[in-house]
Amino acid sequence: MTIQRLFIANRGEIALRVLRTAHKMGIETVLGVSEADAASLPARLAGRAVVLGPGPSAQSYLAIDRVVAAAHETGCDAVHPGYGFLSENAAFARAVAAAGMVFVGPAVTTLEGMGDKLAARALALAAGLPVLPGGEAETAAAVAERVRQTGYPLLLKAVAGGGGKGMRRVDRAQDLDAALAMARAEAQAAFGNPAVYVERFVARxxxxxxxxxxxxxxxxxxxxxxxxxxxxxxxxxxxxxxxxxxxxxxxxxxxxxxxxxxxxxxxxxxxxxxxxxxxxxxxxxxxxxxxxxxxxxxxxxxxxxxxxxxxxxxxxxxxxxxxxxxxxxxxxxxxxxxxxxxxxxxxxxxxxxxxxxxxxxxxxxxxxxxxxxxxxxxxxxxxxxxxxxxxxxxxxxxxxxxxxxxxxxxxxxxxxxxxxxxxxxxxxxxxxxxxxxxxxxxxxxxxxxx
Structure with a gap:
């Protein structure tokens, strides 16, 4: 297939970056923007800009239904998610495909496997890659077992995301419960999933x-x-x-x-x-x-x-x-x-x-x-x-x-x-x-x- 019109589901410098390559390749562009970004440089340079919703990302850039509808209604045949926001969201990629458009990124099965960090660890092990000691920390017993494997200091990491969100370093046993609570709350707020896992911390x-x-x-x-x-x-x-x-x-x-x-x-x-x-x-x-x-x-x-x-x-x-x-x-x-x-x-x-x-x-x-x-x-x-x-x-x-x-x-x-x-x-x-x-x-x- 040939991409004739590309919907860019992002903002800021990465939206501008994708616009430039699309223009170089002769691909028409539509940019989804929030009300806060309606006058931005990417919005002015896109072939067309469509307002997705208010400034908060939950009502605009993260609103799957709004993004997919905007792309479909403007006659786009592909969606580029940039980075962040919905770029690694398997449900979004699935919705894009269901609407008859191409998701510019990996297959949904890959997003599902790599979006869950514990699943990604399992795939890496199956491919023969080394991983740090650790694992899921859903229950108190599981946390205690992981700590025995890793020792201190250790890292708590969100299962569903990256970018440093839902991540805490813990140096002492007495700090573990509070750090777990904070990591889980931050993971829930950032990714809609409070699950975290434990991993050994490498000093250098x-x-x-x-x-x-x-x-x-x-x-x-x-x-x-x-x-x-x-x-x-x-x-x-x-x-x-x-x-x-x-x-x-x-x-x-x-x-x-x-x-x-x-x-x-x-x-x-x-x-x-x-x-x-x-x-x-x-x-x-x-x-x-x-x-x-x-x-x-x-x-x-x-x-x-x-x-x-x-x-x-x-x-x-x-x-x-x-x-x-x-x-x-x-x-x-x-x-x-x-x-x-x-x-x-x-x-x-x-x-x-x-x-x-x-x-x-x-x-x-x-x-x-x-x-x-x-x-x-x-x-x-x-x-x-x-x-x-x-x-x-x-x-x-x-x-x-x-x-x-x-x-x-x-x-x-x-x-x-x-x-x-x-x-x-x-x-x-x-x-x-x-x-x-x-x-x-x-x-x-x-x-x-x-």
Missing amino acids: GRHVEVQILGDGQTALHLGTRDCSIQRRFQKLVEEAPAPAMPDDARAAIEQAAVRLAQHIGYRGAGTAEFLVDAEDFSFYFLELNARIQVEHPVTEAITGVDLVEQQLLVAMGHPLSLTQAMVRPHGHAIEVRINAEDPDADFRPAPGTVRRAAWPAGPGIRVDSHIADGGEVPPFYDSLLGKLIVHGATRAEAVARMEAALRHLAIDGLPTTAPLHRRILADPRFIAGGVDTGFLAGLNPTEPQP
């Missing part, structure tokens, strides 16, 4: 992931990314390839990701996420994100592959146009997320109006953002303003280019994470490469002077 863990592509028959990888610099288990800085990693360890983790993709007959773009022990480079499967990732631009920068285009081609029924031998990563890329948050106030979100947005430009610099002068940051959604991506022939060149780009970035009107990124880029541990997820705890609180 690195968050390394592998970009995969599949057409349901074959699968390949596009290299590694390192996403270890995080706050509250949400990523701040991503780079590709993962630095300071031996070639044999890199190859092993890439092959594991492909093995899993082939085992489940993966279709589309996805990301296999792993926890890597910084001491010996042993690794453990965490989850498979069955969608495009926020950090996909760093992979595009080093491979030259348009991942959204690949998603759309696979959704049309085309076999992969790439082979593993054709994927030849070059250079190094770094992405920083510019959020409307105050890092000095525990990353408190800062919705409001952006008076001025001066994004850097030049060779090796890419900006993915929906924010310009006068842009509004609604209080209902993730605070991401945009992503600043740089590419260099070497990692040192990419670091220097990012430092320069951050010096030229100016966002006025509300606090952002830009000052924090300048501190990160100046830290000797980051410059050396290979930091673990505890990096922020030891970061200099003072911004370096130019």
Whole structure:
């Protein structure tokens, strides 16, 4: 089949990102927006924008019936979910198909298997991948058994979602009950499912992931990314390839990701996420994100592959146009997320109006953002303003280019994470490469002077 008209069921920078590739491919576009986003840049650039409902996402971007009806009524033959919101929701994918449209993403069975983190662990084990000790924690007896397996510290994680929501680290037995209650409440609020599971905590863990592509028959990888610099288990800085990693360890983790993709007959773009022990480079499967990732631009920068285009081609029924031998990563890329948050106030979100947005430009610099002068940051959604991506022939060149780009970035009107990124880029541990997820705890609180 050929996609003639694409419905984009998302907002912000990823909606704009999908719009650009769709336009490049000659595909008409319809964008579903909330009332809060009706005047946004993506809404102005789409072929047509349809209001789904009020600002709160439960009444707009997460309302399956409204999204599917809007796509169907505007004559769309496919729906791209972006990331977040309904992107990994099997019920949504099923409703899209029932309405006679193509869901741009994996099969419903894959979404069901990977959307439940315990089911995903089982599939990973069946594919021969290592996983951390742990398991479901539905009853008090099950929790006690898992704790005996993992010891302290441990992690509590939501079964039905990711992005750091419903996740708690527990260091002592006396904190377990309160942490369980909080994790379950947050999981219920974020995903409509309070189930959590227990997993061993690795003291010096690195968050390394592998970009995969599949057409349901074959699968390949596009290299590694390192996403270890995080706050509250949400990523701040991503780079590709993962630095300071031996070639044999890199190859092993890439092959594991492909093995899993082939085992489940993966279709589309996805990301296999792993926890890597910084001491010996042993690794453990965490989850498979069955969608495009926020950090996909760093992979595009080093491979030259348009991942959204690949998603759309696979959704049309085309076999992969790439082979593993054709994927030849070059250079190094770094992405920083510019959020409307105050890092000095525990990353408190800062919705409001952006008076001025001066994004850097030049060779090796890419900006993915929906924010310009006068842009509004609604209080209902993730605070991401945009992503600043740089590419260099070497990692040192990419670091220097990012430092320069951050010096030229100016966002006025509300606090952002830009000052924090300048501190990160100046830290000797980051410059050396290979930091673990505890990096922020030891970061200099003072911004370096130019």
